[in-house]
Amino acid sequence: MFDSPLPIDSALPEIKQALSACNNAVLIAAPGAGKTTRVPLALLEESWLEGLKIVMLEPRRLAARSSAAFMARELGEQVGETVGYRVKMDTKAGPRTRIEVVTEGVLTRMLQADPALDGVGLVIFDEFHERSLQADLGLALILQSQALLRDDLKLLVMSATLEAEPVAELLGQAPIIRSEGRSYPVETFYRPKSASTELVEAVAQTVGDALRAHDGDVLVFLPGVGEIRAVEASLRGKLPGTSIGVFPLHGSLTAEVQDAALTPLADGRRKVVLATSVAETSLTVEGVTVVIDSGLMRVSRFSPRTGMSRLETVTVSAASADQRRGRAGRLQAGTCYRLWSLEQQSSLPVRNAPEIMEADLASMLLELSVWGVNDPRELIWLDAPPAPALQQARELLVQLGALEESGLKATEHGRKMTALGKHPRIAHMLLRSVELGLENLACDIAILLGERDILRYTSSQAPTADLRARVETLRGYGSYTAEVGTRKRLAEEARRLRRELGEGKRGGNLRDADELDECGLLLAFAYPDRIGRQRDNGKYLLSGGRGAAFGPGQALAREPWIVVADVDDAGADSRIRLAAPVSLERLTSCIRDGITEESHIYWDGESQSVRGRERKKLGALLLEEKPLGRPPTDKVLEALMDGIRIEGMDMLPWTKAARQFQQRVAFARRHDETWPDMSNEALLSSLEVWLAGYAEGMKSRSDLQKLILKDILESLLSWDRLRLLDDHAPTHWGVPSGSRIPIDYGDLDAPFVAVRLQELFGLAETPRIAGGRVPITLHLLSPAQRPVQVTRDLASFWNHTYFEVRKDLKGRYPKHYWPDNPLEAEATRRVKRPQS
Structure with missing residues (x-):
């Protein structure tokens, strides 16, 4: 069937046998073994798959398109016939398609539409070692589908560096098949950059050295798009003429640009491919014999402290570094330059943490609720989602109206949000925009928020945090520019999103200042917890309770109200990276559900009395406050009790008799624990029990002075106990002189x-x-x-x-009576001896 042999071929019989005998299997195949493109084709004619499809999950769009194209070529067909793919904003599949390569979000959509996956015989999880959130979710859902709906559905988990045993145990002690890849020797050089050398400079220098020392093409791993652009600009000024091509490779590029990076250049020209971790697995960049690894990658991490996600640049794991190194030995012997030291290599983490342990779980939780799972613990996980992040997600989804107030069941609005396949924040914004006729603007914003910043600044332009500038640039006007290819791609994605949502009412690409002014309102739908009210010096208090601030020179810092789309989550006041202004009038008219009115009745320490205020709030933001006319009596009493706890028991009118009674009961309790505890601590903790009934109608310290505290404390004892107290702890002692002391x-x-x-x-x-x-x-x-x-x-x-x-x-005291025998003398209160 296959023209050229691959290392995975020897393992194919064992894979077929395992899946014939069992529903689940785990395949561990070294990089370059050919598992991604050969296994689906080899299984296509198995008897248990007759009339059914294979769905293969790929973590990245680029790998999904590339692997589908390769398999189609193996069959001598076009993509969309026997082999097709479905990725975000792009589908090539037809009625004859039997192998569908899909990205993770697409698999979740398929499961939501048809939990039984009718017509599918096998689901393959490729590169599962990357442990993306959607892969973990998809696996958990398919395992439940197997258990409840499809006992004939088969599952194959494939990876190059995965620990196979825990996964096999999760899959019901599934068989493990191993295949060694075809790898050529790769010589590794460690070239740690000095502390004073910038990453871009170190990479550019290493690229030059590698091109002079070695033949073949060069693949450079960089943490993100910003670094790729900087290195690309640096190399274009240093590399000779047109003999060497420089190509970026990352997920946000068009398919044409990505294909150009993967294809060898004609006429013997060499190329340098600048890639993110997208090129780490499932791709063969033809012609590459040299890998230069920065040792860095960019990941999204969620902060339960703030409820916000942020991109962080982190050190790669040892497993990822080995995957990258292996790219140089796919086709022949190669070379790898690592921009860190041998000592640093030994301290690398073994593997990256699963995304489920660090990610925003709002999308996952909503997916589960729509699926019918109210508690994620109902499912089987390789790593269970952490409780704090789940709680944050639940609170956000309730706030967005996606879950009922209980936080358990999805609402109809939540189901509509899930159908859009966007993050719940973005989906909520899109659905609300329809009500206001702002679909066009909402789609533009949704695309922009899902991408890296598109703005390119001239030497005379200062960076801006204003979202409106991005919308203008996307629409082709304004004072800022963007890369032509990027702008066209994003504009096309926005048009596709409009078609999914329903055509907008305003027509598109309008230079409509009034519409741009609605950017802040739409952001408020997506980020109700990040509506900001100005404090001072460009600082804002956000509706979620956090502080945020603009950097110097931002025009938006003068706006009284803003909505923040992106912050750096550093320090007490996070730096605002992206925001838009909004008017209070628009907020209060369109976000009524988020505005609460409350009566605040509280103890005022300054006036030593209970005060009442009426408050209108938007989250943590106070919109309006005024005195409360006639506060409820029970709330006043509650605040008064709070005041006593704040000020202490000395606030009550303690007389000598009241204090002595308290001490007498304490003395009795010292010798008999059946007596009640009347210590200050016990009394403070039970004010509502013993004092509240006497304090009704009171609201200040001066009012409390009317209380007769001794009588109130005595009422806590029965008549018999009071008599017993007089016997055991009397108030006075009668001395021989007749005095009562x-x-x-x-x-x-x-x-x-x-x-x-x-x-x-x-x-x-x-x-x-x-x-x-x-x-x-x-x-x-x-x-x-x-x-x-x-x-x-x-x-x-x-x-x-x-x-x-x-x-x-x-x-x-000579005039006083001092007898020789005091036991026979008569007691006296007078100076002289009593006369008989």
């Missing part, structure tokens, strides 16, 4: 009375409380109420200490 319970371990010594004459023993368990501590005072002795053993005091004290007191 208050007992101080401030020290629960040693309650005391302060009494003049003369009033205790005749008392032999220390009095006791708590049923005789605790002696009262006696603070013995002089006639002038000054302390002379502290004791808990009165008998010992009379026998040993009294005579020394008597000597001192008699000298200082």
